[in-house]
Amino acid sequence: NPAHIPVVEELFRDRLAELANSPDAFRRLIGIYDPPQGEIDFIGAIADLLRREYQWPVSRKNIALTNGSQAAFFMLFNMFGGRFNKDDNKQILLPLAPEYIGYSDAGLNDHLFRAFKPNIERIDQQTFKYKVDFDSLEIDKGVGAICVSRPTNPTGNVLTDKEVARLDQLAKQNDVPFIIDGAYGTPFPDLIFEEVTPHWNDNTVVCLSLSKLGLPAVRTGIVVAREDIIENLSGMNAVMNLSTGSFGPMLAHELVKSGEILSLSQNHVKPYYAEKAVWAEDYFKTLCRDLPVSLHKVEGAMFLWVWMEGCPVDSQNLYERLKQRGVLVVSGHHFFPGLSDKDKNEWRHSRECLRVTYSQDKEKVKRGLEVLADTLREAYEN
């Protein structure tokens, strides 16, 4: 769960009170089906914002809403991937494992993903970064789309502008769309702590969400893409959901229209997580100074990605030990959808990582990090 940021909660609460006080707005909120593409005024406001702020050449026809971004991925992956006929089986290429756990089961057929191991760049003794290993990427007729998250859940990795440009190029050359999961990314909530350029063009599908802004239970996903892709998505939405909910669009409409959604992200949401990130990174590194443990460079999202190099205890086992001590982390081995069994077996790294959330209450996170450091020390010592 994302954190509860008081100023953000207050703002949405005021907005909800306004809706409750306006019979007309309230009627639209509960009583009128949105079209399958989503609430059209809200879509218009988003298109205006993207054109105004980023000069993305988009109109209403380039945007569709979904019941959360997970639903968007389910539809997109099965639009571009899967079995089209007996001999035509397309995969979604994930150029940079580890990747988001939520993709794992999204395929209606097996083997929907093809993922590649990254290059691991050492930044200092306690810091590394994953980079796309372009030499190993194999793109052939079996690939239906390229997909990355930016920033990435679980690692906090933010692809460099160069990496994005090269992947975009590769996608174009191979005539497949380039999907960017921006649920934590630009333009909102912008949980990116590096200087990077937002990316969109006719061959790019950018997926956004209101969840990390503080509205996870509201389930609003936003897809920005070429018109024909948006048409297909609307069609799938109609079949699967009849229509999307009006709650998120109506809560967030004024914020998008005024552009305040960007200042809210910049002045409240991003600093909230960035501050916690800096603190958690420092604290954990201090705790682990004497251990062969390092962190992925903290570039965005709301997680520390811990690499226990050469640890005699694997990540799943560590997860269980931590759980017994009341600390919940996620074993890193879950975050490699599409990696071949051979790679998984041979690549010890995939069983040497943990995802740690630092978005919650500071005292709890502090205690959690201490137990984690302690448990790691024990694991190395045995």
Next chain:
Amino acid sequence: NPAHIPVVEELFRDRLAELANSPDAFRRLIGIYDPPQGEIDFIGAIADLLRREYQWPVSRKNIALTNGSQAAFFMLFNMFGGRFNKDDNKQILLPLAPEYIGYSDAGLNDHLFRAFKPNIERIDQQTFKYKVDFDSLEIDKGVGAICVSRPTNPTGNVLTDKEVARLDQLAKQNDVPFIIDGAYGTPFPDLIFEEVTPHWNDNTVVCLSLSKLGLPAVRTGIVVAREDIIENLSGMNAVMNLSTGSFGPMLAHELVKSGEILSLSQNHVKPYYAEKAVWAEDYFKTLCRDLPVSLHKVEGAMFLWVWMEGCPVDSQNLYERLKQRGVLVVSGHHFFPGLSDKDKNEWRHSRECLRVTYSQDKEKVKRGLEVLADTLREAYEN
């Protein structure tokens, strides 16, 4: 769109104001992911209600929420129907065509449905009723589930208790589940104008919705089924949607807990539609006294189903003529998902019907019915 019933709107508006005024409730409303099964307190309240009022032997484990009932059908149809492997292709059997248009495209594979023509029972010169033609039903290994809506959109048909009992029996004998689409049915919103018994058992999947109670834009579907089916549905929900929205459950929770949702249905929602139904049926029959036009017995939902027997102009053409005169109806030929092409071609009836909505403003409906009668008269005369 369902109608806007002032007393119902007022009630939900008060509830929303309460949520906006309670920081804790508001935080849950927007800020905390529900589990894939749905908001557990609301699910508990529904289970209690069904046990208390209907003695259905259900617990929390028998209920899952979805983003609207269309989403429930998408998941259920593809759980029980579709291609399981090369030689195993299951169909959803629709024993009583015409059926809901929204099922048509729900299949991930083609030919998901197998529908059967009804017996047409003449009640009087201007009234008929569809009945299941049990003699023609063929159930074999290729059937994965039996599905009916009660009442039916588009016809307003309500299956008799006897028909339900026989279908339930057939489903059990063939070891397939019996799905009842109760989006307009019992226990809420109960747009059923006949005396019938609500039906559920271990082999029955009942699908409910908050839409026709006045919350269509809120997208809350409710599935009551055996525990293993609910587990599968929750798993599919997790993959496709991560979680369902909290808005519907939180707006309706108190109503369900107190049982008020039933009195609201009985005392406000049902009478609102029943009154309109009686009036629209009478008025249209008066207008068409001299034409070979009849109506399906108005037993529920919010539609008149008009049969223009022997009309020289087909329903699609009539739809277009009416549209030109500013009256929107739906051509009946859309409502036969799963009927074989042969049946469709040979069975003239499938092109002789129109669906007319009477839920809106009375003056508009009156004018619409007059134009419709007029257009029908013209069609017969040429």
